[in-house]
Amino acid sequence: MVVPERGDIFSMTPTTPLRSAGSRPTDAPAVPVLVVSDDEMLLAALLRLAAAADVTPVVARDPITALRTWSRAPVVLVGADLAPALADVAPGSRPRTFVVAHGRAPDELFRTTLRLGAEQVVELPGSDGWLVEQLADLTERLPGRARVIGVIGGTGGAGATTLACALGQWAARGAPAAVIDCDPQGPGLDRILGVERNEGFRWDALCQTSGRLSARALREALPRQGELGVLSWYVDGRVQTLQAFAAREALSAARRGHGVVVVDLPRSPDPLVDEIAARCDDLLVVTLASVVGVAGAARMRARFADHAGAAVVLRGEAFGAEEVQRAVRLPVRVQMRDQRGLDEAIDLGLGPLRSSRGPLARAVARILGDDAPDGAPGGDLAATDARGLAA
Ligand SMILES: Nc1ncnc2c1ncn2[C@@H]1O[C@H](COP(=O)(O)OP(=O)(O)OP(=O)(O)O)[C@@H](O)[C@H]1O
Numbered sequence: 454m455v456v457p458e459r460g461d462i463f464s465m466t467p468t469t470p471l472r473s474a475g476s477r478p479t480d481a482p483a484v485p486v487l488v489v490s491d492d493e494m495l496l497a498a499l500l501r502l503a504a505a506a507d508v509t510p511v512v513a514r515d516p517i518t519a520l521r522t523w524s525r526a527p528v529v530l531v532g533a534d535l536a537p538a539l540a541d542v543a544p545g546s547r548p549r550t551f552v553v554a555h556g557r558a559p560d561e562l563f564r565t566t567l568r569l570g571a572e573q574v575v576e577l578p579g580s581d582g583w584l585v586e587q588l589a590d591l592t593e594r595l596p597g598r599a600r601v602i603g604v605i606g607g608t609g610g611a612g613a614t615t616l617a618c619a620l621g622q623w624a625a626r627g628a629p630a631a632v633i634d635c636d637p638q639g640p641g642l643d644r645i646l647g648v649e650r651n652e653g654f655r656w657d658a659l660c661q662t663s664g665r666l667s668a669r670a671l672r673e674a675l676p677r678q679g680e681l682g683v684l685s686w687y688v689d690g691r692v693q694t695l696q697a698f699a700a701r702e703a704l705s706a707a708r709r710g711h712g713v714v715v716v717d718l719p720r721s722p723d724p725l726v727d728e729i730a731a732r733c734d735d736l737l738v739v740t741l742a743s744v745v746g747v748a749g750a751a752r753m754r755a756r757f758a759d760h761a762g763a764a765v766v767l768r769g770e771a772f773g774a775e776e777v778q779r780a781v782r783l784p785v786r787v788q789m790r791d792q793r794g795l796d797e798a799i800d801l802g803l804g805p806l807r808s809s810r811g812p813l814a815r816a817v818a819r820i821l822g823d824d825a826p827d828g829a830p831g832g833d834l835a836a837t838d839a840r841g842l843a844a
């Protein structure tokens with residue numbers, strides 16, 4: 454890692470544009486964390502911890518340089534070496550400012566911390582883990598993190614897994630994307646996407662890890678179809694249950710390392726599934742246009758009543774979007790006809806989205822805000838108006 458020279462400020466430029474859902478993600482937040490220190494040992498430790506949290510900080514090696522980003526940085530880590538000099542220039546108190554010391558902090562440092570208006574003194578290496586957590590949690594809340602889309606069926610066989618894979622395939626056309634298979638009883642997303650023979654992490658490997666998972670480590674370890682990473686289960690009878698720690702870490706690391714993350718959720722009642730759904734920006738309830746389908750979707754609406762991003766994806770034409778919207782009391786994001794040739798595409802290892810044409814492609818393009826896919830004629834059921842109703 455490059456440590457800057459004295460007086461340098463080392464960062465992505467402050468004008469770096471925020472990443473949109475379709476652009477290539479970086480492992481660094483759009484607004485960097487500020488580290489103020491000229492202590493080589495401390496800098497090396499802090500940069501290592503920042504890397505574990507997928508953060509690329511700005512380093513200021515003197516108080517005056519630090520003032521340039523002092524009020525804009527989401528978190529400031531002040532080395533014990535420069536804390537007194539920084540307090541002398543009275544930069545003004547600000548939230549999420551920590552004074553960091555190697556080993557036991559002397560009493561004098563606590564007085565300096567008060568003078569600086571910092572929140573607390575952090576002693577390394579004892580508080581390494583805590584600091585990584587703080588930095589990683591922070592980056593998840595920054596703009597530019599992945600859009601996370603949860604997909605769940607209103608009834609069995611509605612097409613949730615198919616839609617999740619298709620969304621991942623479409624999103625991966627422009628930037629790294631990931632699909633996360635949270636249904637141990639499902640067919641395996643790796644199989645649907647034709648990467649079941651590829652080396653790489655499955656859930657059981659993740660369930661054996663502990664500690665913070667870096668975004669890069671996860672991205673590089675997942676089996677891939679092009680830019681699409683697939684976190685799935687081995688379909689060979691090994692014990693398979695979703696584990697809370699692994700699920701939280703995987704989702705968090707995937708979100709930091711990809712542009713779009715799609716999560717295939719099982720319908721089974723499970724508080725962990727509810728928690729994962731709550732972490733999703735969008736929650737798509739895939740619903741067949743039938744009485745049974747609508748009844749199932751209404752049950753899902755009741756289950757996820759508080760979810761601000763819940764919407765229906767309607768498959769079939771027997772009911773109109775408006776009727777379903779009224780009955781389920783959720784917006785219909787998109788309505789689509791059945792896609793022909795799905796089984797064949799999956800058998801060929803191509804995944805459900807074989808081309809950028811057809812009802813499924815138009816539906817996922819619409820969901821991802823990428824209208825009018827290549828050559829898509831208007832008038833398909835996937836084309837909906839601003840309220841999400843079928844055109
Ligand atoms: N858009 C679609 N057009 C045509 N057929 C589809 C579509 N989506 C899914 N199917 C078919 O419906 C069946 C079930 O699909 P899928 O496994 O995606 O549903 P699911 O909701 O995930 O089911 P489960 O309840 O088992 O998790 C498959 O045979 C699939 O080929």
Ligand SMILES: [Mg+2]
Nearest residue numbers: 613614636639
């Ligand atoms: Mg499924």
